[in-house]
Amino acid sequence: MIQSLRLYSGLTLFAYVFMHLINQAAGIISPEAMESIDKFTTKIWQFPPLEILLFTAAITHFLLATARLTSRRSLRLRKWEWAQMLLGLSIPFLLFRHIIATRIIDIGFDVDSAFERVLLDLAIFVPGQGILHAIAVIVVWTHGCIGIHFWLRLKPFYPKWRGLLGASAVLVPTMALAGYGAASAEIIRRTEEGGRKYIFGVLNAANVNDAAVKFYENALLPGTIIAIALALAPFVVRQIRQTIDRIKRGPMLSMPNGRIIRVSPGATALEALRDAGVQMASVCGGHGRCTTCRIHCGSGLDQLAAPGTIEAAALQSIQAPHGMRLACQIRPQNDLALAPLLPPNATAQDGRRPGGLSGSERQVVVIFTDLRDSTRLGEKKMPYDVLFILNQFFAEMTEALRETGGLYAQFTGDGLMALYGLDTNDTETMIRDALHGASGMLKRIENLNEHLKSELPHTLRIGIGIHMGEAIVGEMGPPGRENITAIGDTINITARLESQTKEHGVPLVISKAIFDHGPIPLPENAALHEVALRGKDQTVAYYALESMPELPERNT
Incomplete structure (x- = not known):
């Protein structure tokens, strides 16, 4: 609940900031352009329900963020966490003057915060505040982008859109600062040409009065103190808590x-x-x-x-x-x-990987697929051409796995190993999916032969071995390069069955266990064979098939 509140309050604030920056970008055209689109960007947030929502979101987000910092027992954070935290804590200090000058005195003293008047303040009267405003644009936008990036990076779709979103994250503040700079330059030009008459004309039109100016000046010091106190308070409270914790013995x-x-x-x-x-x-x-x-x-x-x-x-x-x-x-x-x-x-x-795969023993269906006569490709084709053909082959095989819920578990040079059953314990489902995956591989190799007809020195053929049983499944490999794979007798048996496709001259060898446990009818006239396992006294029974048996529909 608390994390959801922090997320949605942050998204509300980010939406406001985004629309505000779009408004500033219009300054590239003129201050009047900024004013003309204001009713569609920032003025709508002055509608009472939206203004209450925005105010509530700001208070909620800041309180939850500072509460999280206060509750931290360790400040050994990653660089992006430090960046987001420090940028967030600096926002009240950077924005409180702007909020007082453009909203509080508007409500309290009936001042009109037209863009021409605000730009006059920032570019002419208090240029230092104008610089702080530009810095605030960068800080607020960066803080929000960091939060959204680390929220979205957990979503499967994010890698596809990351480049576009990253470009937008740079383009939006760049355009806003360009608009702000262009509009400020125009106000400076008008001031130089119009002098005091222009300045007082803008101030009178905005109803800027002595009471409003005095209130703003008197609010600067307490506002600064409050902003600094808000930034430092979480660290002070945390230090007090740590001092108390040192007295206690923790677990x-x-x-x-x-x-x-x-x-x-x-x-x-x-x-x-x-x-x-x-x-x-x-x-x-x-x-x-x-x-x-x-x-x-x-x-x-x-x-x-x-x-x-x-x-x-x-x-x-x-x-x-x-x-x-x-x-x-x-x-x-x-x-x-x-x-x-x-x-x-x-x-x-x-x-996102299943947690139960960290070295667990489970029942799986294993497929070994091997590309026949791959060495002949190297004799007839240039190395680059061989790589192109092999990459096309692996792309088609893995797509067949993806469509049927299989996992590409191991690369074997000119073949691959796939696993089914990692996301289900239903035997019939994993067998049915695996056979549909194998069927897809056979169809795709036919299509690949047609597609690469002019490139191939001979027709591509594959051998597929399929077996099921218990295997140790988990993340294996060198540090930082682990991948989910499996080891055990079931894997060795499947590899042995795949090699039998060469002995029988068929594309498929399926173990008897698959037909014993699955919903797949045994083809007519299918002969049962047995093969001895290397280093063992036992044999495994299998069927050598010219084509895939009739398959029931998959449950999707």
Whole structure:
């Protein structure tokens, strides 16, 4: 609830700022252009319900942001978190003069804040305030953009639109500052030409009176003191709290390497770990949305408070197993043994991966696909051409997986391994999806042969082996380059079955287990074969098929 309030209050303020900057951009044309579109950009926010909404959003957002800073037990933050925090705390200091001069005296003294009058103040009477106004544009916009970026980066669609949004984030304030500068230059020109007559004409038209000017001057000092106090208060309160916490003995966190870390009372596990210098992933900044700070809890787990609404929803979204919690959401009250589950450089995409895949044993359907006669391509084609053909091949195979819910788990030079069943425990569903994926591969290789007919020295053929069983599935690989894959006898058996496609001269070898457990009818006249496994006394039964059996429709 609190995070939602902070998000939506921030979005409300960002909408106002965006419209305000669009208004300023019109200054490239003239101050009158700024005035003419004002009723569509900033004046609509003076409609009482919207003005109340804006005022409430500003108060709410600032209070929640400062409360979060006050409650932090650790200030070991990432650079973007420091930037957003310091920019946000500086906003009241940069804007309070502008708010007094353009809204408070408007309401209290019936002054008209026409753009010509405001620009006269900023460009002629108080040029220093004009510079602060330009700085405020950059600060407020940057603060908002940082928040929106780290909110949207968790969304799957964001990478596609990131470039466009980034360009817009630069273009909008640039145009606004250009408009502000052009309009200010025009006001300076008019002042030089019209002199005192022009200045007093603008002031009289705006009803600027001595009482309003005196109020503004008297409000500057207390306004400055209040703005500075608001910026410093969270740090002062936090320091007082830390002093009190030092007197108390907090719980201890036990790391897998034997290190013991003390937790300040009320601190989250993420704050304690960062304060101790432990590098932890936290793409969303500790808001419980990205799950990259996921940890496995051992002894002491039963003494943790149950997950709150935010944490429970995040854990459910990744199908987290028992013992997995989010370091940013738990506040240990007792000693706790824990182990981080993702590397410090984990990305938002890593956070969307199912949590149960961190070294869990589960039933999966495995597909091995191999491109036949790939070495002949190198004999007939230039290296660049071979790479082009192979890239086309892998693009088509992975698209077949994507359409049917399969996971590209391993690259094998001229083939690949795919997994089905990572997001379901229903055997029939994973078998049906896997066979549809294999069917899609066969169709796509036919289309690829037609598409690359003029480029190929021979027709591309593939061999596909399909099997199911228990496998250890999880993130494996060198640090920073991990990917979800699987190991175990099931994987080895599938690879062995794929090699049998060469022995039988067929594109498909499907294990008997697939037909025993799945909803797929066995083709007529299908002969059962057996093959011995290397290094084992057992054999595996399978069917060698010329074409894909008849498949039922997938559930989408």
